[in-house]
Every structure is written in structure tokens, then in C-alpha cells.
Amino acid sequence: MTALSAPHSRPARVVVALTGLLVAGPVLAAADWGGLGHAGQPLAAGAEPAAAYLSADRVLLAAGRTAEDGRARLYAWTRQSGDWSPLAGGAALDATEGRDTRAAAVATDGQGHAAVVYAGFEGGAWRLYGRWFDGANFLPLNGGQPVDRGLPGNAFASSAAFLDAGTLALALTQFDGRRTALFVRTFDGAGWADENGGAALDDPAGGWTESPVLAAAPDGTAAVAFVQGGTLGIVRLAAGRWSRLPAPGVPAHTAGASAPAAGFLPDGRLVVAVLRETGEGVSRVFASTWDGTAWREANGGAPVDDSASGVAGLALARDGAQAVQIAYVALDAEGGTTVRAVRLEGVAVSSVNGGAALEAPGAGPVTAVALAVAPGGEGTAGLLAMASGSGGVYVRERTEAPRAAAPAAGPAERPAGVRVVGGVLHAGRGESTRVQVGLDRGQRVRVDITTLTGSLVRVLADGPAAGSLDLAWDGRNEDGLLVAPGAYRLVTRGETLRSARLLVVVR
Amino acid sequence: MSRPGTGPAVGRALAGALAAGFILLGRTARGEDSGLGAGQALDLMGSARSAALAADTAAGEGVSGLAVNPAALAGQQRPAGAGTMVGGLGGARVGQVAAAVPTPAGTLAFGLGAADAGDIELDDASGNSRTVPAQRDVLATVGFGRRLAAGVEAGVAVTSYRSTLAGTYSARTVAGDAGIRWTSGDGAVALGLVLARYGRGLAYAGERVALARTTRLGAAWRPVQGRALAVVLATDYGAAAFGPDTLGAGAELVGLGVLALRAGVSVLGGVATAGAGMGLALGRLRFDYALAAPARVAPVSRATLTVAL
Numbered sequence: 001m002t003a004l005s006a007p008h009s010r011p012a013r014v015v016v017a018l019t020g021l022l023v024a025g026p027v028l029a030a031a032d033w034g035g036l037g038h039a040g041q042p043l044a045a046g047a048e049p050a051a052a053y054l055s056a057d058r059v060l061l062a063a064g065r066t067a068e069d070g071r072a073r074l075y076a077w078t079r080q081s082g083d084w085s086p087l088a089g090g091a092a093l094d095a096t097e098g099r100d101t102r103a104a105a106v107a108t109d110g111q112g113h114a115a116v117v118y119a120g121f122e123g124g125a126w127r128l129y130g131r132w133f134d135g136a137n138f139l140p141l142n143g144g145q146p147v148d149r150g151l152p153g154n155a156f157a158s159s160a161a162f163l164d165a166g167t168l169a170l171a172l173t174q175f176d177g178r179r180t181a182l183f184v185r186t187f188d189g190a191g192w193a194d195e196n197g198g199a200a201l202d203d204p205a206g207g208w209t210e211s212p213v214l215a216a217a218p219d220g221t222a223a224v225a226f227v228q229g230g231t232l233g234i235v236r237l238a239a240g241r242w243s244r245l246p247a248p249g250v251p252a253h254t255a256g257a258s259a260p261a262a263g264f265l266p267d268g269r270l271v272v273a274v275l276r277e278t279g280e281g282v283s284r285v286f287a288s289t290w291d292g293t294a295w296r297e298a299n300g301g302a303p304v305d306d307s308a309s310g311v312a313g314l315a316l317a318r319d320g321a322q323a324v325q326i327a328y329v330a331l332d333a334e335g336g337t338t339v340r341a342v343r344l345e346g347v348a349v350s351s352v353n354g355g356a357a358l359e360a361p362g363a364g365p366v367t368a369v370a371l372a373v374a375p376g377g378e379g380t381a382g383l384l385a386m387a388s389g390s391g392g393v394y395v396r397e398r399t400e401a402p403r404a405a406a407p408a409a410g411p412a413e414r415p416a417g418v419r420v421v422g423g424v425l426h427a428g429r430g431e432s433t434r435v436q437v438g439l440d441r442g443q444r445v446r447v448d449i450t451t452l453t454g455s456l457v458r459v460l461a462d463g464p465a466a467g468s469l470d471l472a473w474d475g476r477n478e479d480g481l482l483v484a485p486g487a488y489r490l491v492t493r494g495e496t497l498r499s500a501r502l503l504v505v506v507r
Numbered sequence: 508m509s510r511p512g513t514g515p516a517v518g519r520a521l522a523g524a525l526a527a528g529f530i531l532l533g534r535t536a537r538g539e540d541s542g543l544g545a546g547q548a549l550d551l552m553g554s555a556r557s558a559a560l561a562a563d564t565a566a567g568e569g570v571s572g573l574a575v576n577p578a579a580l581a582g583q584q585r586p587a588g589a590g591t592m593v594g595g596l597g598g599a600r601v602g603q604v605a606a607a608v609p610t611p612a613g614t615l616a617f618g619l620g621a622a623d624a625g626d627i628e629l630d631d632a633s634g635n636s637r638t639v640p641a642q643r644d645v646l647a648t649v650g651f652g653r654r655l656a657a658g659v660e661a662g663v664a665v666t667s668y669r670s671t672l673a674g675t676y677s678a679r680t681v682a683g684d685a686g687i688r689w690t691s692g693d694g695a696v697a698l699g700l701v702l703a704r705y706g707r708g709l710a711y712a713g714e715r716v717a718l719a720r721t722t723r724l725g726a727a728w729r730p731v732q733g734r735a736l737a738v739v740l741a742t743d744y745g746a747a748a749f750g751p752d753t754l755g756a757g758a759e760l761v762g763l764g765v766l767a768l769r770a771g772v773s774v775l776g777g778v779a780t781a782g783a784g785m786g787l788a789l790g791r792l793r794f795d796y797a798l799a800a801p802a803r804v805a806p807v808s809r810a811t812l813t814v815a816l
Contacts, residue, residue, distance in 0.1 A: 423629045424673045426712065451547060452599055452624055453807065455775055484719070484749070485672060485711045486547050487624035487642035489597060500597050502627040502641040504673045507714040 032353045033341070033384055033396040036360055038084045042392020045075045047367070049385040049393045050106040052114055053374040057081055059383050060114050060133065061370075062104045063393050067092055072100040074118050076138070084395070093131050093138050094120065101129075107160050117147065117170060119156050126154040128172055147192065149174050149183050156180075159224070161216035169195070171214040171224045176200065180208040182226050182235075184242070196242050201235045202228045203244075209233075217264035225260040225272050232257040232274050234290075248272060248288030248295035258283065261316035263324055268292065271324045271344065273316050278303070282310030285328050287344055299349045300447075300460035301480070302432055302472035304342050306355065309333050317371035317382070319343055322464055325352060327369045327384055337365045339386050346463015348445065349470055364390035418492050418499040427475025427482050427505050435460065435471040435490060442466030443495040449473055449503070450489045457483055465494075475505050482507065546668060546718045548622040548644035549682060549704055551601045554591055555811040559784025559797035560757035561771030562741035564725025565688060565699035570607035570813065573616045573650045576686035576701045576725070577662030580614040580652025583607045586816040595807040598625035605648075613653030616664070620646040627673065639674040650684075661687045672711055682706035682718055694732060699725040720748035737761040741771075751776035764788060769797070784809075791815040 045063035053059045058080035067073040073092035077084045087093075093116065094101045104118040114133040119126045128148040130141030141147055148155035153175020160170040168187035173180045181200035186193050195201070202209045207229025216222045222237040223245075234245040256277030263271050270290040275283040284303035288295045298304050305311050307330035319325035323345035330338050339359040341352035359366050363386075370385040384396040421434040437445065447461040447469070458478055460471045473490075477483050485507045492499040554571035557563040563575040570589045572579025586608045593601035605618035624642040645668075652662030664684040671677045686701040701723045708717040723745040731738040738760055745753040757771025767786035772779055784797030793813040800806045 420628070423627050424675075428714070452596055453547075453551070454780070456778060484547070484716050485676075485678075485709065486670075487599075487627070487672070502598075502625055504627060504641050506672055506676050506712045507716055 033358055033382075033398055035396070037079070037395040037397050040360065040394075042360070042363065042388060042390075042394050043077050043084055044086075044391075045387075045393055047072070047387060048103055049368060049370045049387050050104045050116075051370050051372040051383050051385050052106045052108045053372055053383070054078070054108050054112045054114055054133075054135070055080075055110075056374050058112070059372060059374070059397075060087075060106060060108070061372075061383070061385055061393065061395070062093070062106050062116050062118075063385075063387060064102050064104065065391065072102050074101045074104055074116070076116070076133075087133075088138055094118070094129070103157060105158050105160050107162060109162055115141065115160065115168065117141075117158050117160055119158070125152070126156045128155045128158050128170075141187075142192065147185070147187075148172055149176075149185065149194065149198075151176050153177065154180070157210055157212055159212050159214040161214045161222060163216050163220050163222060169214060169216070169222060171212040171226075173209050173212055173226075180210065182209045182212055182224065182228070182233075184214070184224065184237075195237075201242050201244075202226060202233055206231075206233075211258065211260055213260050213262045215262040215264055215270065217268055217270075219268060221264075221268075223262060223264070223270050225262040225274070227257050227260060227274075230256050230258075232260060232272070232276075234262075234270075234272065236270075245290060246295070248286075248290070248297065256283070259313055261314055261326070263316050263318055265318065265322065265324070267322075271316065273304075273314055273324075273326050273344075275311055275314065282308075282331075283312075285311050285314055285326060287324075287326060287349075289344075289347065296347050296459075296462070298344050298347045300347070300458060300471055300473055301476065302474055304344060304349045305330060305340070307331060307340075312337065312366075313368050315369045315371040317373050322346070325371065327358070327371055329366045329369055335365075339366050339369055339384075341384070345465055346461070347459075348461045348463055348465040350465070350468055351470065358384065358396060359386055360388065360394040363388040363392070363394060417497070418490070418501055420490065420501055420503065423502070424504045424506060425473070425475050427485075427507050432472040432474045433503055435469075435473065437461075437465075437469040437471065437492060437497070439465060439467060439469070439494065440496055443497075445469065445492065445494040445497070447471060447493075448491045449477075450491055452487060452489065454489075457488060473503070475507075546644075546670070546680070546682065546704065546706075546709060548601070548620075548642075548646065548670065549666065549668065550719065551593060551596075551622055552591075552603050552618075552620050552646065553809075554589065554813075555784055555795035555797040555809040556759075556767075556769065556786060558799055558807075558809045559769035559771055559782050559795075560739075560741055560759060561755035561773040561780075561782050561799075562725055562727075562743035562757045564686070564701050564723045564741075564743045565697040566725070566727035566739050566741040566757075566759075567688075567699070570605050570616060571811075572652060572662065572686075573605050573607070573618045573648055573664055574603070576688060576699050576723075577616075577650045577652050577664040577684055578660040578686040578688040578699060578701075580607055580616050580650055580662050581654045581660035583609055583614045583616075583652070585609065587813055588816060589811055589813040591809060591811040593807065593809050596624075599623060600625075603646075613651055613662075616648075616650040616652070618646070618648040618650070620644075620648070622646075629673075640671070642670065642672050644668065644670040658690045658692060659687070660690075661685075668706075668709075670709060670711075676711040678709035678711045680706045680709050680718065695729050697725075697727040697729075699723075699727075701725075717748065719750070721753075722746045735763060737764075757782070761786075767795075 045065035047064035049063040051061040062076045076087040099120040099122040108114040116131045127146040131138040155174035158172040182202040184195040209228040212226040260274045273287040285305040287298040309331040312329040314328040327341040338357040368387040372383040382398040419436040425433045449458040490501040552574040567579035569583040588606040590604045601622045603620035607616040622644040627641040648666040650664035688699040690697040704718040708715045725743040727741040743755040755773040759769045761767045769784040782799035786795040795811045
């Protein structure tokens with residue numbers, strides 16, 4: 001991949017990677033987060049953090065805050081074998097621009113350089129601008145001119161990633177005179193070009209599009225997850241053409257999707273996480289994996305988070321060769337927030353840090369989270385950034401060599417085997433039967449719900465897992481329909497585990 | 508086995524009526540899809556011969572028709588009783604006894620069935636554990652079959668069904684089956700139609716969930732009907748109101764009227780279950796055994812002992 005020497009010259013194709021997206025190569029290993037960085041003190045900015053690793057040991061973080069002149073500004077920090085220090089002398093990246101800025105996306109080319117794309121308000125509209133970081137200084141992309149489609153309407157949300165070829169791809173939403181539509185642009189060093197012939201990539205007959213998230217695959221393909229009219233949409237770039245994928249989510253899941261996150265695994269599988277409103281009227285985290293043929297719902301289609309009061313935001317990054325980690329802001333009944341993370345391998349979900357809270361104690365409500373991974377082999381550094389409503393970004397990092405993932409916390413030490421909590425399920429009332437599978441070693445595990453005569457009702461898990469699995473069944477079959485009342489079997493099969501337990505569904 | 512001839516035109520008309528009835532009633536039987544219909548235990552009843560053939564709507568015989576196609580009761584020529592036990596359901600126990608008594612008006616049949624899914628361990632959030640029966644069902648069935656015309660038989664069966672879940676939640680209902688069967692004059696071809704599991708549904712905890720209504724159309728062909736060797740080839744198609752439809756096909760070879768070998772396959776939701784079985788008739792006793800291998804659970808075995816009284 002050719003490095004971008006200066007933004008105004010003819011750089012190589014560069015793709016800006018959005019914080020939290022999977023980038024080919026470096027991944028989070030299956031290890032827990034360490035203590036709070038920067039001595040437990042926040043970095044002086046509190047809005048919409050975005051981060052990426054410039055190299056194995058250097059990370060760049062951008063976030064917004066209100067400057068002394070009352071404008072929303074963008075600031076950046078870096079850390080390399082030491083403590084965090086502000087970039088640009090502590091000045092705002094957009095200090096020369098007389099506009100409010102926000103919603104930054106950060107990506108690196110893996111060679112010590114980064115691009116930061118953000119929205120700036122000028123002339124009554126939001127436009128997208130960019131900065132190129134050459135390792136020392138920030139320089140304006142596109143000569144300081146907007147990098148969006150150039151349409152007269154607002155261009156606000158953006159996401160970008162480096163394709164394997166080193167092409168800069170930018171996914172953005174911009175008002176085209178009728179609606180806010182999804183576009184993708186690329187920068188090949190010679191200039192900016194519009195993908196798909198300049199046509200929008202979402203449904204032209206659909207509603208307004210928001211929250212695009214661009215993920216790059218190791219083989220040079222890419223995908224954009226977005227929300228259109230409250231429904232999750234996916235478009236995929238393969239063989240030079242963009243096409244729409246069927247959206248994941250069983251029919252039982254209502255619309256009301258928001259805040260998607262996406263990333264690719266090394267084997268080409270696409271993982272998408274999204275907030276969806278449940279029947280109880282709260283947003284929960286749902287995750288799905290596309291294997292090239294079909295979507296497989298994580299955790300049996302049940303939410304992967306453990307927040308009964310809802311989730312306010314999430315971030316996703318690869319974690320090991322076969323897994324991703326999803327960090328999310330969970331709400332509690334008193335209106336407070338906590339940050340937790342889960343690891344998703346195949347369709348099996350397990351807790352990170354034993355399910356412990358990751359936010360800084362006493363820092364106030366968390367408004368956003370971001371995940372970033374360092375280049376290199378498994379077990380290298382990772383960053384979790386948490387924006388606090390009190391006006392700072394707290395960080396946790398993982399710099400140690402990987403250690404075995406801690407088993408998910410429970411009321412007692414969980415032995416190998418299958419434990420069922422809530423074996424009598426009142427289906428259709430928002431209840432779920434929780435299934436906890438303890439494994440003595442990593443192995444491929446399949447967990448099915450069947451009738452007494454063996455007819456398959458639902459697949460809860462089918463993939464490699466280690467330590468423990470936390471699954472849930474909401475009484476629905478593979479089509480998302482409530483099953484009839486009666487006894488069912490929970491059949492667990494692994495290399496060293498065989499179990500058949502009875503469950504009862506009541507309606 | 509030969510029967511008084513039925514005019515070919517009447518036979519063709521009845522065959523057409525059966526097919527039309529399946530198409531129409533199969534459609535009307537479909538209600539709002541709700542995953543799986545209630546009353547799974549109703550589908551666990553049936554003889555070993557039925558299980559091995561996987562296609563018994565047109566090929567059923569005598570007392571076994573109480574659980575599959577009550578029209579078959581009309582063919583019972585002498586009083587008989589049968590008992591069936593099912594094993595291999597992972598700890599669940601299922602059993603049924605039935606008796607059929609021919610009368611001048613037709614054949615009356617009675618059956619009692621029970622199903623016990625086994626015990627369930629319930630762990631609460633504090634880790635405390637207790638054991639309760641997961642599901643226990645009791646069924647009582649009354650059936651009647653009668654020959655309407657040469658080659659045409661019809662029957663009905665009514666089942667009183669009581670089910671208890673987790674030792675706490677109970678529900679009761681009454682389910683009805685109705686069936687008709689036509690057999691050609693030479694006995695070589697038979698067609699059957701059954702409307703099964705029509706009833707009010709089960710309400711365990713307030714919500715009434717419909718029974719697993721099914722409309723089945725079956726065909727049987729007996730290319731060889733000799734004393735030394737008899738062959739039956741049968742197929743069934745079941746249109747389910749809830750869940751996937753079923754398709755079954757099977758074959759039976761009977762030698763000297765004593766030893767029967769059977770094999771069949773049924774497909775439900777794209778998953779095939781193969782079955783095989785044998786039967787041994789000695790005097791007034793007949794023993795049938797079947798083994799079915801569902802895809803994801805251990806093989807299910809079924810044994811039936813029939814006594815002609």
C-alpha cells in the first residue's frame with residue numbers, strides 16, 4: 001500500500017477507516033481490557049470519539065468539544081510508548097475554519113498516516129471535510145474543499161475505510177433535493193470519483209438514510225451498513241460492483257434500527273451489529289454474520305447485550321481470527337449508563353472482562369464508545385474510548401500479550417456442562433430462557449431447540465466457542481414465530497459435550 | 508385381498524373428489540401461522556406399522572386407523588386389541604392401547620394414550636434447583652368406521668385431550684378426525700383423505716393456541732396381493748396448518764401372511780427421517796416393530812402388539 005505523502009499531491013488510493021470498523025490485519029485478541037489509561041483522567045473532549053492505530057504502538061484519537069469561541073471543534077491526541085499528548089499543539093484540527101465541526105471518522109493506511117473526515121457547518125449546510133495526518137502534521141484533504149458529493153444539501157454522516165488496494169473510500173449521506181441518500185466516493189490519488197456512477201446506493205424509493213458504516217475486507221471488498229427509513233440496509237462491493245444484500249434480522253425483530261456497526265473477519269464473513277427496538281420499546285444490540293449465503297443471527301436471534309433498560313450506542317472491532325468484540329453503552333433503570341463488552345464468535349456470545357462495567361467510575365453518563373485495533377498479529381494493542389457527558393473521553397487499552405478470556409460472570413463458578421435458567425418460558429411476553437454452556441476447551445458447538453421427536457425448531461449456536469456460551473431463547477422458531485406450548489429439547493453437541501435438556505414453553 | 512367391484516366411473520369420480528377435497532380443505536385448514544400447533548402428543552400416537560411405512564392414510568389397517576385414518580376401522584373384521592409403546596424419545600415415555608369391535612352398523616373403537624416427556628430441572632437465578640414433570644398428556648379416543656358403499660369407507664374419531672406443563676399449567680380440549688378411503692374393485696389401489704386434529708385448541712396460561720390441524724392425502728398401491736407375497740407401496744402428503752408440510756413414502760413386503768418387512772421415509776421441513784420395521788403374525792397375535800431415525804435425536808423405536816379376539 002503506497003503511503004499518502006501529502007494530501008494535495010497525488011496520493012495513493014487511501015481509504016479512511018471509521019473507528020470501530022474491522023481493518024484487514026490487526027485484530028483485538030481474546031483478552032480483557034486493562035485499567036483506565038491517562039492515569040484515569042479524561043482527554044479533554046467529550047463528543048463522538050473516533051480512533052485508529054497509526055502503527056502497532058501508536059494510536060490516534062479524535063473527538064469534539066466546544067472551544068473557547070463557543071464553536072464545536074475537533075481535537076486529536078496520540079499515544080506512543082508513553083502518555084497521551086495532544087496533536088496540533090493542542091489546537092483544534094479545524095482551527096482555521098470558521099465553522100462548527102463534529103462527527104469525525106478516523107482511519108489509517110497502516111503505515112503511520114491517517115485521514116480524519118468530519119462534518120463542518122457553513123453557508124447554512126453541513127459539508128464534509130478532511131484532514132490528512134502525515135505522522136506529524138494535519139493537512140487539509142482536497143485542498144480544504146469539501147469531500148462530499150457537492151450537492152447543495154447537507155452531507156453529515158460519513159464513514160471510510162482502506163480497501164486492500166489502498167483506495168480511500170468514503171461512505172456518506174447527503175441530501176439530494178428529495179431525501180438524504182447514501183453515496184460512496186473514492187480517492188485514487190488523482191482525484192475523487194463517485195461509485196455506482198454517482199447514483200445512490202440505497203433504495204431510491206425508500207426513506208431517508210442515515211448512519212452509514214463502511215467496512216473493508218482483507219480481499220479488497222467492502223460493505224456499507226446503513227439505516228434507511230428506520231430499517232437496516234446492507235450494500236456490498238465485490239468485483240467492482242455494488243449490490244444490495246438482504247438485511248439481517250428475523251421477522252420477529254421490529255424495525256426501528258439505529259447505530260449500525262460492521263466489520264469483516266479474515267475469512268470474508270461480514271459481521272453487523274445494530275440497535276433495534278424490541279417489543280418492550282427499548283433498543284437492544286442484535287448481531288448477525290453473513291457467510292456469503294445467508295445471515296446467521298448471533299445468540300439465537302436474542303439481543304447480545306444484557307441491558308434490560310436498553311442500549312444507547314455501540315462499537316465493533318475484530319477480536320482474534322474468528323471473533324469480533326462489541327462494546328455498548330447500556331442504560332439502567334435510573335437513567336444512568338454503563339459500558340460493557342461482549343465477544344461474538346460465530347453465533348455464540350460471551351462476556352468480556354467477566355461482564356464487568358468498563359466506564360470510568362463517577363464520570364457521568366457515557367454518550368458514545370469507540371473501538372480501535374493495532375496492526376500486527378493477534379494479541380497486540382487495542383483501544384476502547386468512552387465519551388463522558390461530563391466533558392471528557394476516557395480510554396482503556398490492552399497492551400499485554402493475550403490471556404485466556406475470562407469466563408462470563410455468574411452467581412457461582414460455572415462448571416463445564418449446560419445450565420438452564422428459566423426452563424419454563426412464558427413465550428410472547430418478552431421473556432427468554434437463558435442457557436449457559438460451559439466448555440472445558442475450545443471446540444465447535446451446536447445448540448439446537450427441537451421438538452420431542454427431533455424436528456428442528458431453532459438453532460441457538462453453531463460455531464467455534466471457548467470458555468462459556470451465554471445463549472437465550474425467546475420461544476420463537478427459525479422463522480421468528482412463537483412456538484406452540486409444550487415440552488421441547490435443548491440439544492447441545494460439541495466435541496467433548498453432549499447434552500439434551502427439556503424446556504417448557506407456556507402461552 | 509379383493510373387494511366387490513366399484514364402477515370405474517364412480518371410482519374415478521371419488522378419486523377426483525378426494526383430490527379436490529384435499530386441495531380445498533388443505534387450503535382452508537391453514538390458519539395464521541404460529542410456529543408449531545399445540546398438542547404434540549397427538550402426533551406421537553400410532554402403531555409401529557404406521558411409523559415404519561411413514562404413509563398410512565390409504566394403507567392403514569383396522570384398529571391402527573384410530574390414530575391415523577378412522578376410515579380404516581371399517582376394515583376390521585373381528586374384535587381386536589392393540590398396545591403400543593414408544594421408546595428412544597430421550598427419556599419420554601409414550602404408550603397407547605386401543606380396541607376395535609365390529610358391529611352391524613360399523614366398527615367401534617376405543618383408545619387410551621399417555622405421554623410423559625420426562626422431568627425438567629428448573630434453576631432459578633440464585634442457582635436453586637427443583638425437578639418437575641415437563642409435560643404429561645392423557646388422551647381418550649372414541650372412533651367409528653363404516654363402509655358407505657362398495658370400496659368406500661369413512662370414519663370419525665374424537666379425542667379428549669388433557670395436558671399439563673411443568674406440573675402447573677393444564678389445558679383440555681377435544682379434537683376430531685374425519686377420514687374417507689376409496690379402494691378399487693381389485694383392491695390394488697386405494698386413496699385416502701383425513702382431516703386431523705380439528706378442535707378448540709389448548710389454553711395453558713390464558714392464550715388459546717390452535718391444535719396442529721393437518722389435512723392428509725394418501726395413496727396406496729398393492730401390485731402383488733398373493734398369499735405367498737404381498738406388496739404395498741404407499742405415499743402420504745400432509746398439509747399442516749402450522750409449520751411445514753410433510754411428505755411420506757413407504758413400502759411393505761408380507762411373506763406368507765406371517766412376516767412383514769417395512770421401510771419408509773418422511774420429510775418434514777426439508778429434514779428426512781428414515782424408518783424401518785418388521786411384523787410377525789402368529790395365529791391371533793401380531794407383533795410389529797419400527798425404528799425411525801430423526802436427524803438430530805436418537806432413533807425412536809415403536810412396538811405394537813395386536814391381539815385378534
